[in-house]
Amino acid sequence: MGKIGILGSGGVGQTLSKGLFAKGHEVRIASRSGDKLAAFSAETGVAEGTFADVAAWAELIILAVQGAAAEGIVRELAPQLAGKVVIDANNPISGPPVDGFLPYFTTDRSLMELLAAAAPEARFVKAFSSVGAHLMIDPQLPGGRPSMFICGDDPAAKAEVVALLDSVGWDAEDVGKAPAAKAIEALCQLWCAPGFLRNDWVHAYKVLRPAAG
Template sequence: MKIGILGSGDVAKALAGGFLKHGHEVTLGTRTPDKLAEWEAKNPKGRIASFADAAKYGELVVLAVKGTAAVAVLRLAGAANLAGKPVIDVTNPIADAPPVNGVLKYFTTLDDSQMERLQREFPDARFVKAFNSVGNAFMVDPQFKGGKPTMFICGNDEAAKKTVSGILDQFGWETADMGKVEAARAIEPL
């Protein structure tokens, strides 16, 4: 499958490596191609492009940026390039503020998740929340005592969730479908 990944940080690179390892074709979208020069040299089968080109390329799109940048990045990617495609939302709504007594601040409320906001702004994209509750070192082929770990997902589109469940299976995860987009309210703080 052709995968367009929006992001150039550790999470984006970890997932890109996983997709390549499992036989997918990958284009990483970024504003700063120089940031990915080392990754590109180590992964000659991967491509580097703009956000719009990566989103256009992907049959499936992965949003792997800081939560506060998600809307801006999706706008740069272009709503038309996301329309009708599964979009794995890896983001968390962590505010650009220091933790208070070790507790992170979020820019969403208990009644409105980041993914709900993204789904409203890009209604033709088929968002599925996944990978946001695990560190990037464990996203692909995790090895835990007791067998396969479970990844919580949610989203409004059943076919998109089935596609993402298949990817999770390839990556060594069991899937627990928590329901519609509103379930992201519980998944995002994990």
């Protein structure tokens, strides 16, 4: 899997960088300034840098930034992202929830498709966007390993993401090419609704099938 660069200093970036670093991966985390996470870095041992430096260093990238800023960030980093697997954990949230439902700024196309258009040589895979950060690494739920819906146009990139997900306790559920990101992004709206409505934030999706054979 190689060097993992995590672009984003919020809850997702911190959780994934700490969790993947603890599993032995070479990981760096990034913010715009490159020194925002000095205390986090000192505490966890995860090196930090700017978006551009970490994107250039990394072999696999996880993008976890404010949804509305994602397209601009990706356009600026397109040269550093070219040829690399980029996990898109972002959601196109445009404002606070209304009756528990989060509004999105996207219309016909998913956010991941907008990102892919901004950096056409990056190998985008949607993942991690449909669950809260606190459950992303080794979720312990009574129903067993949950399902992480993924999609993207590059089969080899998806295979890498399936392996990464497996290593942190998730069964990947491949739902096809980039346009399927529209459906995966909507899962965040569903996932958050019980949280906003009833303060219920500990749950995950699981696809149930008949037993094999």
